[in-house]
Amino acid sequence: xxxxxxxxxxxxxxxxxxxxxxxxxxxxxxxxxxxxxxxxxxxxxxxxxxxxxxxxxxxxxxxxxxxxxxxxxxxxxxxxxxxxxxxxxxxxxxxxxxxxxxxxxxxxxxxxxxxxxxxxxxxxxxxxxxxxxxxxxxxxxxxxxxxxxxxxxxxxxxxxxxxxxxxxxxxxxxxxxxxxxxxxxxxxxxxxxxxxxxxxxxxxxxxxxxxxxxxxxxxxxxxxxxxxxxxxxxxxxxxxxxxxxxxxxxxxxxxxxxxxxxxxxxxxxxxxxxxxxxxxxxxxxxxxxxxxxxxxxxxxxxxxxxxxxxxxxxxxxxxxxxxxxxxxxxxxxxxxxxxxxxxxxxxxxxxxxxxxxxxxxxxxxxxxxxxxxxxxxxxxxxxxxxxxxxxxxxxxxxxxxxxxxxxxxxxxxxxxxxxxxxxxxxxxxxxxxxxxxxxxx
Numbered sequence: 001x002x003x004x005x006x007x008x009x010x011x012x013x014x015x016x017x018x019x020x021x022x023x024x025x026x027x028x029x030x031x032x033x034x035x036x037x038x039x040x041x042x043x044x045x046x047x048x049x050x051x052x053x054x055x056x057x058x059x060x061x062x063x064x065x066x067x068x069x070x071x072x073x074x075x076x077x078x079x080x081x082x083x084x085x086x087x088x089x090x091x092x093x094x095x096x097x098x099x100x101x102x103x104x105x106x107x108x109x110x111x112x113x114x115x116x117x118x119x120x121x122x123x124x125x126x127x128x129x130x131x132x133x134x135x136x137x138x139x140x141x142x143x144x145x146x147x148x149x150x151x152x153x154x155x156x157x158x159x160x161x162x163x164x165x166x167x168x169x170x171x172x173x174x175x176x177x178x179x180x181x182x183x184x185x186x187x188x189x190x191x192x193x194x195x196x197x198x199x200x201x202x203x204x205x206x207x208x209x210x211x212x213x214x215x216x217x218x219x220x221x222x223x224x225x226x227x228x229x230x231x232x233x234x235x236x237x238x239x240x241x242x243x244x245x246x247x248x249x250x251x252x253x254x255x256x257x258x259x260x261x262x263x264x265x266x267x268x269x270x271x272x273x274x275x276x277x278x279x280x281x282x283x284x285x286x287x288x289x290x291x292x293x294x295x296x297x298x299x300x301x302x303x304x305x306x307x308x309x310x311x312x313x314x315x316x317x318x319x320x321x322x323x324x325x326x327x328x329x330x331x332x333x334x335x336x337x338x339x340x341x342x343x344x345x346x347x348x349x350x351x352x353x354x355x356x357x358x359x360x361x362x363x364x365x366x367x368x369x370x371x372x373x374x375x376x377x378x379x380x381x382x383x384x385x386x387x388x389x390x391x392x393x394x395x396x397x398x399x400x401x402x403x404x405x406x407x408x409x410x411x412x413x414x415x416x417x418x419x420x421x422x423x424x425x426x427x428x429x430x431x432x433x434x435x436x437x438x439x440x441x
Contacts, residue, residue: 009384011153012043018149024142024199040432041146042383043153046394046414050439053410056119056127059307060398061406062298064115067132067285068402069301071111074284075101085300086293090317093368094290095338096135096283098246100253100266107180107275111282113241114173115400119308120378128311128376130395132294134278134286136243139413140169140399141200143435144207147411150435164438166411170207172401177208177239179403180275184238187211187218187227191244191260201243210241220264225274239275240265246280254280288337288371289315312374316367325363325372329356332372334363347375383416383432392416396436412436 016038025036048056073080074091081088091097116137118130147166151158177186188210190201205212211227218237219226226234242249248258253266269276284290292313295306314321314332325332329348336344351359363370380391394416399409414434 008043008045008150008154008157009389010043011150012041012384014153015043015146015149016041018152019146022145024145039142040418041142042416042432042434043150044382044384044389045435045437046381046396047437047439050441052125053438055307056398057408057410059127060117060400060408062302062304062307063117063129063132063294064112064400064402064406066294066297066301067115067134068109068111070297071134071279071282071285072105072109073301075104075281080297080300083300085296086290087317090289090368091284094284094287096281096285096287096290098254098281098284101279101281104270104281105272106269106279107182107239107272110176110180110402111279112285113176113180113277113279113402115402117398117400119396119398120311120376120394121396122376123379125379127308128378129291129294129308130311131288132286132291133397134282136245136278137397137399138197138200138243139397139415139433140409141203142433143411143413144169145203146433146435161437162440164410164440166409166435169399169401169409169411170204172403172407172409173204173241174208174210175407176277176401176403177210177241177275180277181239182272182275184225184236184274185211185227186239186241187213187237189218189240189242189244189262190214191248195243197243204241215244215260215262218262218265220262220268223268223271223273225262225265225268237274239277241277246283249276249280288335289317289368292371311376314372316363316370316372321372322364322367326360329360331375333375334359334370334372336370338369381414381416381434383418383434385418390420392418392420394434410438 019041020038025038080086112134114137116133119127120130121127144166188201188205190198190212192214202212213227217228219228225237227237228234244260247255249261250266251258251261252263268274292315295310298304298306314325316322316325332348334346378393381394382389383392394414397413399412401407414436415431417431
């Protein structure tokens with residue numbers, strides 16, 4: 001299928017008007033100010049063939065299974081550390097490791113119920129994983145609602161092409177909620193409307209039939225969690241799809257200054273009386289430094305060769321990698337492992353001489369803080385801009401939902417750069433998004 005043959009590009013403005021009318025926005029904090037803005041949509045879809053996606057699906061399932069086993073191992077027996085596959089100090093020095101999670105087994109042994117795996121496609125068609133998002137990955141709601149509006153605007157397009165239906169994401173999510181729920185209602189915990197992804201919280205609550213709640217509506221009593229409805233009635237809660245960060249989840253166990261968490265929720269989680277989705281402590285596995293070791297995890301835990309490859313990555317933590325980074329600095333992209341959303345990313349060939357000297361000095365001082373990657377000249381995809389088709393860089397966030405087994409959503413969030421000279425596609429950096437079509441045959 002050639003995207004250029006589709007008539008959807010004629011409906012870009014219509015779909016964006018509908019997105020604005022329904023309040024489909026994301027929020028960003030900048031200069032201590034919260035600002036909501038639209039996430040610009042381009043109606044030309046990214047199209048992935050049936051066989052190509054089938055191979056991606058196998059690789060995504062394999063990767064998420066290995067990552068779950070890694071988290072279980074780190075907070076349990078620590079075999080991968082004892083066997084010196086991953087350095088001990090590398091794990092414990094990461095900001096995502098939480099000592100409070102030691103020895104805690106979540107419901108059904110699932111740590112990452114929802115995984116957002118960011119991929120890019122090289123010009124020769126090869127796919128590479130850029131990042132694993134296992135804490136609070138967002139973005140599935142945008143292609144879901146955009147597809148709905150595209151169907152309204154151009155129903156004939158969807159009658160003429162064999163496309164996997166992406167409306168089943170809510171079913172996958174609900175299946176995970178029900179599978180890990182030890183008993184009671186399911187809720188989606190939001191920090192409130194000033195969160196960047198608040199639209200998604202409310203949208204997914206509607207689609208899954210879960211209650212959308214904030215921390216003040218939940219209470220721990222007698223070792224169980226309860227939701228207080230508008231009438232004052234208490235209903236037991238068994239599963240919480242939480243959209244707040246670990247540190248704010250429970251002021252009695254994490255950040256004591258948190259006003260959006262639920263006191264003692266982590267205590268009853270440890271006892272197995274509530275499921276938290278995703279599990280606290282997952283950040284130990286989506287640290288950009290730990291990313292380097294994921295192919296090793298696949299071999300170690302599954303005794304298989306990785307189907308999906310990392311982008312060529314170097315850890316300055318290791319002397320040989322530091323030597324390589326210093327020698328080939330200008331051809332690499334450097335990433336701060338503590339940053340996200342496109343922040344903390346610098347390209348060696350764009351720095352001044354002084355900037356390079358300052359950065360290298362910092363790199364030598366804090367080698368654990370950075371990774372270096374070769375710049376993948378990833379595939380351009382067309383967007384419609386100012387009346388014409390123009391190529392832009394884009395990535396794909398694929399979603400894997402875990403229940404009895406990993407389930408890959410046959411769609412995804414394609415983000416693109418609106419800057420013709422930029423590789424950074426994040427919404428917080430001004431990027432836009434597309435629907436992702438997976439062909440059904």
